[in-house]
Amino acid sequence: MPPLLTIDDIAEMLIISRSSAYALKKKDAWPHVLVGCRVRFTTEHLEAIVQLYTKQQQPAERRPRIGTRATRGKK
Numbered sequence: 001m002p003p004l005l006t007i008d009d010i011a012e013m014l015i016i017s018r019s020s021a022y023a024l025k026k027k028d029a030w031p032h033v034l035v036g037c038r039v040r041f042t043t044e045h046l047e048a049i050v051q052l053y054t055k056q057q058q059p060a061e062r063r064p065r066i067g068t069r070a071t072r073g074k075k
Contacts, residue, residue, distance in 0.1 A: 004040035
């Protein structure tokens with residue numbers, strides 16, 4: 001069985017406050033385990049939490065030129 005991490009451990013690893021970690025857990029429905037009434041996380045849960053906030057780089061979108069320069073020379 002993997003070690004269980006506390007909310008304090010998660011907050012320290014993510015470099016956020018304990019209250020912020022609790023708020024994000026509640027708001028974003030972080031995966032977790034309840035042991036009695038205590039919140040615990042596995043390393044897999046931590047990886048899933050990081051994936052929630054990982055942004056994928058989108059390719060740059062080419063937009064058409066707008067204005068007088070775009071129409072010069074096109075007759």
